[in-house]
Amino acid sequence: MDHSGLADLKPRLVLTGITKRYPSVVANDDISLSVRPGEIHAVLGENGAGKSTLMKIIYGVTKPDAGTIMWNDQYETIAAPSQARRMGIGMVFQHFSLFETLTVWENIALALDEHVPTAQLAARITEVSEKYGLPIDPYRLVHSMSVGERQRVEIVRCLLQEPKLLIMDEPTSVLTPQAVLILFKTLRRLASEGCSILYISHKLDEIRSLCDTATVLRGGRVSGSAIPRNETNESLARLMIGGELAECHLTPREPKEVRLEVERLSLPTPDPFGTSLKDISLTVRSGEILGIAGVSGNGQKELMAALSGERLSTGSMIKLLGQPVGALDPAKRRTVGLTFVPEERLGRGAVPPMSLAYNALLTGARKGMVLNGLIHPSVMRTFSKTVIERFKVKCGGEQSVASSLSGGNLQKYIVGRETMLQPKMMIVAQPTWGVDVGAAQLIRQALIDLRDQGVALLVISEELDELFMISDRLCVLAAGRLSPSVKPAETSIEQIGTWMSGKFGEGENDASTPAASYLEAAHA
Amino acid sequence: MNPLIPMIASTVLAATPLIYAALGETVVERSGVLNLGIEGMMLIGAVAGFAATRSSGSDAVGFLAAAAAGVALSLIFGFLTLNLQTNQVATGLALTLFGIGLSAFVGHNLAGLPVARLAPITIPGLTAIPVIGDLLFHYDIMVYLSVALFIGVQWFLTKSRAGLTLRAIGESPGVAHAIGKPVLTTRYLAVMFGGATAGIAGAYLSLVQTPMWVEGMSAGKGWIALALVVFGTWKPARVVIGAYLFGGVTQFQLFAQGFGLPIPTEFLSMLPYAATVVVLVIICRDPKTILLNQPASLGHSFHSAA
Numbered sequence: 001m002d003h004s005g006l007a008d009l010k011p012r013l014v015l016t017g018i019t020k021r022y023p024s025v026v027a028n029d030d031i032s033l034s035v036r037p038g039e040i041h042a043v044l045g046e047n048g049a050g051k052s053t054l055m056k057i058i059y060g061v062t063k064p065d066a067g068t069i070m071w072n073d074q075y076e077t078i079a080a081p082s083q084a085r086r087m088g089i090g091m092v093f094q095h096f097s098l099f100e101t102l103t104v105w106e107n108i109a110l111a112l113d114e115h116v117p118t119a120q121l122a123a124r125i126t127e128v129s130e131k132y133g134l135p136i137d138p139y140r141l142v143h144s145m146s147v148g149e150r151q152r153v154e155i156v157r158c159l160l161q162e163p164k165l166l167i168m169d170e171p172t173s174v175l176t177p178q179a180v181l182i183l184f185k186t187l188r189r190l191a192s193e194g195c196s197i198l199y200i201s202h203k204l205d206e207i208r209s210l211c212d213t214a215t216v217l218r219g220g221r222v223s224g225s226a227i228p229r230n231e232t233n234e235s236l237a238r239l240m241i242g243g244e245l246a247e248c249h250l251t252p253r254e255p256k257e258v259r260l261e262v263e264r265l266s267l268p269t270p271d272p273f274g275t276s277l278k279d280i281s282l283t284v285r286s287g288e289i290l291g292i293a294g295v296s297g298n299g300q301k302e303l304m305a306a307l308s309g310e311r312l313s314t315g316s317m318i319k320l321l322g323q324p325v326g327a328l329d330p331a332k333r334r335t336v337g338l339t340f341v342p343e344e345r346l347g348r349g350a351v352p353p354m355s356l357a358y359n360a361l362l363t364g365a366r367k368g369m370v371l372n373g374l375i376h377p378s379v380m381r382t383f384s385k386t387v388i389e390r391f392k393v394k395c396g397g398e399q400s401v402a403s404s405l406s407g408g409n410l411q412k413y414i415v416g417r418e419t420m421l422q423p424k425m426m427i428v429a430q431p432t433w434g435v436d437v438g439a440a441q442l443i444r445q446a447l448i449d450l451r452d453q454g455v456a457l458l459v460i461s462e463e464l465d466e467l468f469m470i471s472d473r474l475c476v477l478a479a480g481r482l483s484p485s486v487k488p489a490e491t492s493i494e495q496i497g498t499w500m501s502g503k504f505g506e507g508e509n510d511a512s513t514p515a516a517s518y519l520e521a522a523h524a
Numbered sequence: 525m526n527p528l529i530p531m532i533a534s535t536v537l538a539a540t541p542l543i544y545a546a547l548g549e550t551v552v553e554r555s556g557v558l559n560l561g562i563e564g565m566m567l568i569g570a571v572a573g574f575a576a577t578r579s580s581g582s583d584a585v586g587f588l589a590a591a592a593a594g595v596a597l598s599l600i601f602g603f604l605t606l607n608l609q610t611n612q613v614a615t616g617l618a619l620t621l622f623g624i625g626l627s628a629f630v631g632h633n634l635a636g637l638p639v640a641r642l643a644p645i646t647i648p649g650l651t652a653i654p655v656i657g658d659l660l661f662h663y664d665i666m667v668y669l670s671v672a673l674f675i676g677v678q679w680f681l682t683k684s685r686a687g688l689t690l691r692a693i694g695e696s697p698g699v700a701h702a703i704g705k706p707v708l709t710t711r712y713l714a715v716m717f718g719g720a721t722a723g724i725a726g727a728y729l730s731l732v733q734t735p736m737w738v739e740g741m742s743a744g745k746g747w748i749a750l751a752l753v754v755f756g757t758w759k760p761a762r763v764v765i766g767a768y769l770f771g772g773v774t775q776f777q778l779f780a781q782g783f784g785l786p787i788p789t790e791f792l793s794m795l796p797y798a799a800t801v802v803v804l805v806i807i808c809r810d811p812k813t814i815l816l817n818q819p820a821s822l823g824h825s826f827h828s829a830a
Binding site: 060061080082083084085097098100101102106109111115313506 | 569699
């Protein structure tokens, strides 16, 4: 861990002059970096800065056009991931590389080079996952797991191979604050055992507390390197985005009339591994943002489906602008004035093989894009172009295919699209998951602007910092139950973290109760 | 003798080629490739097996030749869909049409010639047992090998590492490629396996069921095999049960015609196909069954972006 001690060690991995060109963009331009044994090395950069491409090159998924890779003092051409694994390189992907219809142990067995009997492997999975505080059931099917749980599988899969270099791509975005601390402990222990770690993250605080060194990428080039401990968030952000970090401003406002009212919503899940919603009550008013925190897999997916209309409910448990909407499908709820940004960008938020313009048409058909049953292409394209421009979406124009955009850029586009539909009520799930600092601030500011225009917003997020930044009120979804809501200024990260583990008062879903009494309830 | 015994025996004979073809296609589809060319590969196998057995006098040579012919045809399919990434549905249909035409052309001078039927094997002691001996131990070797094939495929898909890799590739070739699994090689091997079993299925028709070569003699059995894979929701055991059910219905209608039941024969001949349609509809009624069991990448080309 001591950085001065590391300096004496010979580097384990040295990249020199790595260059990778794609038809429309130079993803990596003459990138060099080196990692020593036991070093936790951060790779920082905005969307499209070339971090993912560089990691794929190290992991043997992509071949560089130029440059050399030196591993333990020997030049290597890493032709395939299997070779990378044999060399001792493990990777936890941002977009998970799991097979959904297979079980946890099958997924892990696929990545191992030697054959291990099922029972023995399952035992090892349980052992390693518990040791590192990431408990998973080896016999569960992956498609029934939440995003957070899937990431545990990814991490455990890597740890089982006892890697010499571990590449982690945005690993903490799906963990509770307590779990992040446990992960950091794990990573520090791995590093002290001599494992090198390449850590990609956009969370500057995390990088400053965890990483020994940092290489910052901007536009495919190295824009600087730093010892994160000696830097501030501002100085790191400057290296990364080449300018000042935009700040979010939440000026206090008095919320107006109730836009969304959920009263004692209970909804059993059809998925045997899903979370049933239990007795959820909440209200969101015009001009306020209600943040819902919690680790995914605690009913977020189900709540989103119930509110958006993907799952219908009976009676008047859900009221939108005073009108019961439980029996209305998503399209009808949209006509009432609801828009939403689902967690899954590809598949729910956008149709992957369709152009951005057509993806605008999908939810914006009422905005003059359809005339007498025919598509009005110029309106559609203008709308799409405006979104791209206003939200600084990096793409090849409105005809680019949705799946060709990076996660963050696509999210900017989807949020922009939903914002421009002039909603009365907007629901956003994981607004900035896997999105870099610059883009995340842009998205958050867009949400705040909407609030200031009098829109009611419900934001479901796993990023506590974000919710503290943008919420007027904050509550936690744990095991399908919703905690009371509290003003961010009247609570703390620790308090919310406790709520996230399900410890809040029984049957006290009254939003007006002050936070202090729940502190006592949590201790009881 | 109990009239049920010959009926069951002929059910087994009717089901055996379906088992070969459908088990092969199950493996192909589990790897994510949809090969609609079974009918064509069966016909090529039928004519190749018939010709080889006639000229060599050996049934083993015949079945090997049939398997080789099926593999050869499947390699064309593999090259087109895996290397050139043509549409799998269109290519499979073309393969069937090609197989029908080529087999008719090659077999033109073989039509109507005789060949000795592959004889049932006698197992000392067992075949002589009354009823059970007749029911279980008086079939030709290919029937027993079909059972072995079922056990092998079942083991391969559920227990072996290679089978796990194959299933993973059928699920998500992109992810499999990213963790270093050989997508193209695996799919090629699967397609060749499917070709070999389809060829053997064809030879079973021309060497056992009706020991002669007739143009288009597979008469839609390749399509039935494809339906059986869906029927069995890509699980070998259910595929085999489906094959026996279908064989049973086929034999039942033949016997029913023989007994002179007061049902028009056209309706009876329709029965097996109608039964297939009904069963498929019932299975597809619950979309979850298909969603959870169908290989997610079935029919999609894979192109590695590296």
